[in-house]
Amino acid sequence: MTGTAPLFADLAKGPPGGRALWLRAADGPRIRAALWGDGARGTVFLFPGRTEYIEKYGRAAADLATRGFTTLVVDWRGQGLADRAHADRLIGHVGDFDEYQRDVDALLALAAAEGLPRPYHLLCHSMGGCIGLRTLMRGLPFASAAFSAPMWGISMAAWSRPLAxxxxxxxxxxxxxxxxxPGTGGQTYVLAAPFQDNVLTTDPEMWEYMRRQVAAHPDLALGGPSLGWLGAALRExxxxxxxxxxxxxALIALGTAEKVVDVAPIHLRMAGWRNGRLDxxxxxxxxxxxxxxxxxSRFFDSAAALFSAAG
Structure with a gap:
């Protein structure tokens, strides 16, 4: 831990008393973590997706707090207010997905230092689902895991996959x-795209919640992925x-209108996950x-039920 970090609580709308800290990963990059809630039923490690940042999950932390859980959220290296690899802050880049596991290790060290309540659980969205699955494969101390649209494959045209x-x-x-x-650049999706026909949410109020955050604090924003990130993601x-x-x-939540991640690997994985359920x-x-x-409400009720049963 290297000190107190900014937290834009007014825009996050998380539970009262939230705080953010700077952490240093073992290989050097500075990342940001936030703690919300003081629930005694356990701690949820919330793994965001690509382009995301802590404040986007303030309301999720509030939902978890009402169900009795503490939440620990991270800005992965290369996004949010964490260190970024290049002068162009809008490029989402890592050279290998193992780098994210060093961020996970830093989070676990923080949880131990802060005495966060056990058991530990994962709640992972999109790219965070890829990181979270690797975390489980490593045998780290998580009692259960809830996934939202996990990035276990990247949606792209069949002809472009070999080229990628x-x-x-x-x-x-x-x-x-x-x-x-290819096909990406320095634009931030929620600021560039109209609500109509967006691929993230059908809820206009949540769309505005996301837009307000990056409009008010442009340093949180991220554009397209780098070729290095793309290669690393496909390999992982x-x-x-x-x-x-x-x-x-585990439970996996998947929208029937999903357009961002490849759904076939999700269905294939869940067909062989004995203790897993696809909703x-x-x-x-x-x-x-x-x-x-x-x-x-359905998602957080289901996640809380999973966490409680596993604890």
């Missing part, structure tokens, strides 16, 4: 790993797909925890 693998592998070898992946998804499901009790949310887009009130 080649570009992702070769670009870093030629010093081009930091370049934006492929490696994890070849591994058997962990024994950890479909009719009409929901990518971000089930940011969806309509009925979807959000």
């Amino acid at each position: 693998h080649v570009l992702g592998r070769l670009a870093p070898l030629f010093g081009q790993g930091h370049r934006y992946a 998804c492929g490696t994890l797909a070849a591994m058997p499901a962990p024994a950890t009790p 479909l949310y009719h009409g929901a887009e990518h971000e089930v925890p940011m969806e309509t009130p009925s979807h959000r």
Whole structure:
């Protein structure tokens, strides 16, 4: 731990008393973590997706607090207020997904230092679901895991997949790993896209909640992924797909209107996860925890029930 970090509590709308801290990962990057709530039923480690940041999960932390849980949220390296790899802050870049596991290790060290209540649970969205699955494969001390639209595969046209693998592998070898992946750039999706036909949520109020945050604090924003990130993500998804499901009790929430992640690997994984359950949310887009009130209530009720049963 390296000291107090900013937390934009007015925009996050999390439980009272939230605080943020700077952490230093073992390989050097400074990341940001936030603690919300003082629930005695356990601690939920909330793993955000690509482009996301702590404040976006203030309302999720409030939902968990009302159900008796403490929440620990992270700004992964390369996003939010954490250290970024390049002068262009809008490029989302890592060279290997193992880097995120060093951030996980820093979070676990913080939880131990703060004496956060056990048992520990995971709540992972999108890219955070890929990081979270690897965390479970490592045998780290999590009693259960809830996933929202986990990135266990990346949605792309079939013809472009071989090209993406080649570009992702070769670009870093030629010093081009930091370049934006084809079809992406420095725009932040929630500021550039209209609410109509967006791929994240069908709830206009939650859409405005996200927009207000990055508009007020542009340093939280992120644009497209780098070629290096793309190659690393494809490698990690492929490696994890070849591994058997962990024994950890889990539930997966997936909207039937999902357009961001590849849903086939989710269905395939869940067919072999003995202690796992796949819940479909009719009409929901990518971000089930940011969806309509009925979807959000169902998701957090289901996650809390899972966490309580596993604890």
